[in-house]
Amino acid sequence: MAGLSPDLQTPCLVVDEAKMAANIDRMARRIAGLGVGFRPHLKTAKSVEIARRMLPDMGGPATVSTLREAEVFAAAGVRDILYAVGITPAKLGRVQALRARGCDLAVILDSAGQAQAVAAASAGAGPIPVLIEIDCDGKRAGLAPDAAEIIEIGHILHEGGADLRGVMTHAGGSYDVSGADAHAAFAERERRAVVTAADRLRAAGLPCPVVSVGSTPTALAARDLAGVTEVRAGVYVFFDLVMAGIGACAVDDIALSVATTVIGHRPDRGWILVDAGWMALSRDRGTAGQAVDQGYGLVLTADGRVIPDLIVTGANQEHGILALRPGAAATPPELPVGTLLRILPNHACATAAQFDAYHVIPADIGAAPAIWPRFGGW
The missing domain is CATH 3.20.20.10 (Alanine racemase)
Incomplete structure (x- = not known):
């Protein structure tokens, strides 16, 4: 997984520095123009x-x-x-x-x-x-x-x-x-x-x-x-799936994701189990009322490519259930135990709140992976 440690412990919060910088620049230019x-x-x-x-x-x-x-x-x-x-x-x-x-x-x-x-x-x-x-x-x-x-x-x-x-x-x-x-x-x-x-x-x-x-x-x-x-x-x-669903950004603009690992399968149900449940993703279902329901999150490969129609359809405390969205014609992908994936969140604020650090994919391809602290509380 380019830009992240190969021994990454999941679930963890990932930020794509280049996408984040582009989002910040886009807003700054927009406000300056106003x-x-x-x-x-x-x-x-x-x-x-x-x-x-x-x-x-x-x-x-x-x-x-x-x-x-x-x-x-x-x-x-x-x-x-x-x-x-x-x-x-x-x-x-x-x-x-x-x-x-x-x-x-x-x-x-x-x-x-x-x-x-x-x-x-x-x-x-x-x-x-x-x-x-x-x-x-x-x-x-x-x-x-x-x-x-x-x-x-x-x-x-x-x-x-x-x-x-x-x-x-x-x-x-x-x-x-x-x-x-x-x-x-x-x-x-x-x-x-x-x-x-x-x-x-x-x-x-x-x-x-x-x-x-x-x-x-x-x-x-x-x-x-x-x-x-x-x-x-x-x-x-960061943007998120709710923002993409209302047209404020594209899915590819979303800079925040949760890294997760495949931990099992239920082929009888078409499920792939991962180690990111609602404690990592949050219970936010903000896309449920939108034109495209993304479940608890949209699934990406480790290097950030969307896996067509694969979403988090269910979430227990520490288990996420991946499956094809209802009505999809695609075939469930082969994802062996140990496969590293990333999940785009419905609501960036709610998902980020579950973690105390960001694992950074550096904007500079040659840069070493970084970890930025994050805090919580009131």
Whole structure:
């Protein structure tokens, strides 16, 4: 297996450095063409080595989804971080501790209660920067762009000693549609929602310097981001089968896989057994509702070639079951015990979360195999 150790212990997480670099470059060029700032989301990678490749300036800006991510990346030198999950009062001490160590960490919220807690914490230990979360598609948290609460929260923060930085949204609904036109429409929904909210804050005499949007599909498809100051995206660094299924990338763009080994056969059922079950692949079945159901993952040869119609049809804790997808006319491949394979994941974030390191296929063919640490936790 070119680029990886021949005595690789499976299951393990594999990243193709050349594909990852191409994905990073594609997004950077796209955002530059839109004329806005970029705040890469580091939650998918959870790796300092990969963050160095995602961030042109290791100081930031960056986005995270856990305070553990904020702490690790701040220790590595990232100084401008948005914690993009609604804040709770119990976490404000950790936020202030990070800020005291020189990290400009901002939080998000969507309720008066959260705003009051942040204002109280700000009064005690210095202003905490805040973005108000806006709901652009009904998929998750946030306030409607015309909600009266936006102005109420703005006053609580601004007059209570916090730092009202602006507004943000995430078009999670873009994962449910396919094609560039549909994703461009979602990008416009994102843009319109936060620009509307920002205009209302400013009309009320409140500051709103930051107008933040982001998801990988909308970042790649947006056509006009007038009024937006920055874009956030994360899974683009690796892509996955869900992203391929909605047309945000091609299968060949996916840079992440799980290496696994054939451990047995059930010829009576047409099964090939491997040592990667749901503990390695995750239980994510994100392609189940798409035009092509990839089971728990699409199977590749060790050197990265797709094996036609072979997918992970079942997953126990440590056993994966490979079989031809329903209706396939192909013949099951001959894969003896000990054969090394790779599996492309449905959801890169969920699969990567099962591991503590990346085994790197170097972009430089002559380079030695590498292992990059990965962390978890909250």
